[in-house]
Amino acid sequence: MKFKTQVFLSPDGDHYRSRLTHTLEVTQIARTIARALNLNEDLTEAIGLGHDLGHTPFGHVGERSLASVYPGFRHNQQSLRVVEVLENDGEGLNLTDMTRDGILRHSKPDHAISGEMAGTPSTAEAQVVKIADGIAYINHDFDDALRGGILTVDDMPEIVVKRLGSRHSERIDTLVVNVVETSQSHMSEQVSSRQVIHMSDPILEATNAFRAMLFEKVYKPVNNLPSTQAAGRVVTELFQYFVDHPSELPPMIIPALANDPLERRAADAVAGMTDRYALSTHARLLPGNERSTLNGR
Numbered sequence: 001m002k003f004k005t006q007v008f009l010s011p012d013g014d015h016y017r018s019r020l021t022h023t024l025e026v027t028q029i030a031r032t033i034a035r036a037l038n039l040n041e042d043l044t045e046a047i048g049l050g051h052d053l054g055h056t057p058f059g060h061v062g063e064r065s066l067a068s069v070y071p072g073f074r075h076n077q078q079s080l081r082v083v084e085v086l087e088n089d090g091e092g093l094n095l096t097d098m099t100r101d102g103i104l105r106h107s108k109p110d111h112a113i114s115g116e117m118a119g120t121p122s123t124a125e126a127q128v129v130k131i132a133d134g135i136a137y138i139n140h141d142f143d144d145a146l147r148g149g150i151l152t153v154d155d156m157p158e159i160v161v162k163r164l165g166s167r168h169s170e171r172i173d174t175l176v177v178n179v180v181e182t183s184q185s186h187m188s189e190q191v192s193s194r195q196v197i198h199m200s201d202p203i204l205e206a207t208n209a210f211r212a213m214l215f216e217k218v219y220k221p222v223n224n225l226p227s228t229q230a231a232g233r234v235v236t237e238l239f240q241y242f243v244d245h246p247s248e249l250p251p252m253i254i255p256a257l258a259n260d261p262l263e264r265r266a267a268d269a270v271a272g273m274t275d276r277y278a279l280s281t282h283a284r285l286l287p288g289n290e291r292s293t294l295n296g297r
Contacts, residue, residue, distance in 0.1 A: 030132035047102035054078025058231035065232035102126030127197035242266035
């Protein structure tokens, strides 16, 4: 995950978040909340570390591109496939049902930090990871957008500054403390697939305003960059190449999976690539100008 894009492709610098640093930040925030609520920290950490294992190269543009040629592909389902099927030479990992459920159900709708997509996780620990995921990425993506010159501090919505804070550390502290304080009253009740980890309504309103601003001023513009569109073509062209030339599938596709449909194996191969491995493989198999395009905006 170290060489998989979080938001920005081929950034000019070493300090932009990657999928690995995002995962570590999510896990740190989640474990802090779990400790304060006297939850199972090890379960929380296991879910946090595994939740994005199925992400494609080039971030969400890679996920959308792969889904366009392999319908139904979603990174949370692929993360579950990684730990259940692909790891350990096709035997999968011996993870608990609670861990696997948390990995599958961490995704959220496009415009809300608190909400359902894959359903409500069955444990409070998984719900913690789900909300920590949002806390982490809105804050670090804003930092990266500042560093990349896409945003200025004046782009922060006033409601966010007033309710969450003007500095990164202040916002993280406000959000974590609020989740802990708001959730404590629910922790004595049985979870049973019911939401028990919450933000207060005023803090959630500010958090969703923060996220909506990022979608409008960062994620959507980034998706329209020539470099982003070129990255999407790398993903779709690699998938189609492997479908047309199954003998060229990378050796990471293990013999134990040979009975899977070819399209499934091709999707596994592409999803498992890092950005730079996808680029080098594309340059070798389908020479073109995507590498130079990815280096520009």
